[in-house]
Amino acid sequence: MNQSANVYPVKPEFAAKARITRERYEQDYAESVAQPEAFWGRVGHRLDWMRAPTQIKDVSYDLNHFRIHWYADGELNASVNCLDRHLANRGEKTALIFEPDSPDQPAQHITYRDLHARVCRLANALRGLGVVKGDRVTIYLPMIPEAVVAMLACARIGAIHSVVFGGFAANSIADRVADCGSKLIITADEGLRGGKKVPLKANVDAALKMPGTNSVETVLVVRHTGGAVDMQMPRDRWYDAVVDSQPAECVPERMNAEDPLFILYTSGSTGKPKGVLHTTGGYLVYASFTHEAVFDLQEDDVYWCTADVGWVTGHSYIVYGPLANGATSLVFEGVPNYPDYSRFWQVIDKHQVTIFYTAPTAIRALMREGEEPVQKTSRKSLRLLGSVGEPINPEAWRWYYDVVGEGRCPIVDTWWQTETGGILISPLAGAIDLKPGSATKPFFGVVPALVDASGQVLDGEAEGNLVLLDSWPGQMRTVYGDHQRFIDTYFRTYPGTYFTGDGCRRDADGYYWITGRVDDVINVSGHRIGTAEVESALVSHPKVAEAAVVGFPHDLKGQGIYAYVTLNAGEAASESLHKELIAHVRKEIGPIATPDHLQWAPGLPKTRSGKIMRRILRKIAENAPDQLGDTSTLADPSVVDSLVKERRVP
Ligand code: WT7
Secondary structure (H helix, E strand, O other), X not given: OOHHHHOEOOOHHHHHHOOOOHHHHHHHHHHHHHOHHHHHHHHHOOOOXXXXXXXXXXXXXXXXXXXXXXXXXXXXXHHHHHOHHXXXXXXXXXXXXXXXXXXXXXXXXXXXXXXXXXXXXXXXXXXXXXXXXXXXXXXXXXXXXXXXXHHHHHHHHOOXXXXXXOOOOHHHHHHHHHHHOOOEEEEEOOXXXXXXXXXXXXXXXXXXXXXXXOOOOEXXXXXXXXXXXXXXXXXXXXXXXXXXXXXXXXXXXXXXXXXXXXXXXXXXXXXXXXXXXXXXXXXXXXXXXXXXXXXXXXXXXXXXXXXXXXXXHHHHHHHHHHHHOOOEEEEXXXXXXXXXXXXXXXXXXXXXXXXXXXXXXXHHHHHOOOOHHHHOOXXXXXXXXXXXXXXXXXHHHHHHHHHHOOOOOOEEEEEOOHXXXXXXXXXXXXXXXXXXXXXXXXXXXXXXXXXXXXXXEEOOOEEEEEEEOOOOOXXXXXXXXXXXXXXXXXXXXXXXXXXXXXXXXXXXXXXXXEXXXXXXEEEEOOEEEEHHHHXXXXXXXXXXXXXXXXEEEEOOXXXXXXXXXXXXXXXXXXXXXXXXXXXXXXXXXXXXXXXXXXXXXXXXXXXXXXXXXXXXXXXXXXXXXXXXXXXXXXXXXXXXXXXXXXXXXX
């Protein structure tokens, strides 16, 4: 294929007004990796510090001297950087546009001054309830302004927030609350998504009956839908009753740059989700700088990221990045297909959105509905599009570019992770030519490398495991409560590097193409699900003896979940048990972990030492039984034939 036909060169009209042009990227990138101290020292000035940092970078990935510190003697407060410092010049500027689930409900425009007051009131209320610096607060809210207010109120008083996605079930809330020992939970009566109610408070009630959760003293409940909930006094308090009467000023806590800002749980290849811990200074420098540079932020932009604040994308690119930059950030409560498939584009027209950032899974789902729902809207306000969460297939990329953006808007395909805090590989639309499906080039200060299985660094055009050779300020600092797990997970596989868990190809132009996870993590619609978590949910059912879970290619979700289940002796497989097990996983983890296919497995392919050979199960799930490879090391090779025969055909 003609390679140049697949290149979308930087548009001169975009470059003419862009913050970062080609020359600037090349020059600054070179400096950022050659002299990181000087570079990041300068970038650090973008924040308001209570005490300016003099120590910029202090990092060693050497396991004997392991440390990651950025701006270590600096002091600041994240909420001050997102609010107070804008009051003089942007006090009346809209900080948040809230677009409710139903288009019939009025949108809200919240100015920086209003948001500041709301954050201060909640911060005062939290202090009144005994929350102090370093305490953990769990936030389990729908996509409503209070979610942003809650995060910033925690930041104001130095409490560490742990946002739990509203789609998680009671068990998942309980695990996360127990792991970090939250003192307080902020939730709502109910959430609303696509016209359906989500029983948030009831889920919290169920979670707090589970072991390990008695650290929770208070549950603050936002009245959102007005639905009936059980209030257990004195534990449960209505948000408005506690918050509205508070003063609209609140003295912010002085935080060290390396003090924790938040914990966010994410799935790994083994065990329970890990509490990814981000700190205050480096994270905020990195989130705000990448937000400004990657989205080419201009003062009058209306910026919309469709993620949920329950994921890192929401943390960095709905809340902290945009607000630290004084931008207008749109918060959307709903879903792309409610009331119909035009909703995204209608919201864009309604609020004159200029920058739109969404996930490939949403694009594919909308693409399937054809062009009509898009064409009946204008979208003239758009000037830049973004993609995040999983590799975007070139077909979806082109539809996004041609149909949604009408060939006018560059697409930034941003690769990063919960662990990285911010975008690491992405085009800069004024500087880097685009190739559909490639995240293109590293951001400032980011040094990617590809290694083979033995850790050998590969040069030039190559495919291998993606590692990062140096640190960046937004890097996670630890796994909450388990520093050893942090080191073992990310720094032991390929010593001296940070291992991303992703496979990647580099082409002849030095462009990076992420190929997906190489560990036991499944990326379902841009959300990480650990195979081990789904397996342990299945095995927790009394009739299940053993389970093995793998990912398989899925047209809409990117990857789907395929479960193999062995029942206890004497238990009979049936359609009703099949349904029951799927419902069991939804109840244990949440709807996002619902298996797409569940196959009865009289036996699982194991080596003689008892290790399940997932490679084989993946190939069966992919419907590629001719690619099983060598099965001779299996304890009982005949189980494979029966699994192939019994495969659940979609
Ligand atoms: C994993 C991280 C980053 C916020 C959302 C997901 C995959 C993410 C891309 C992209 C290809 C991507 C990777 C990564 N991923 N963005 N643009 N192209 N793959 O955060 O839940 O921590 O998942 O998502 O596999 O490791 P996360």
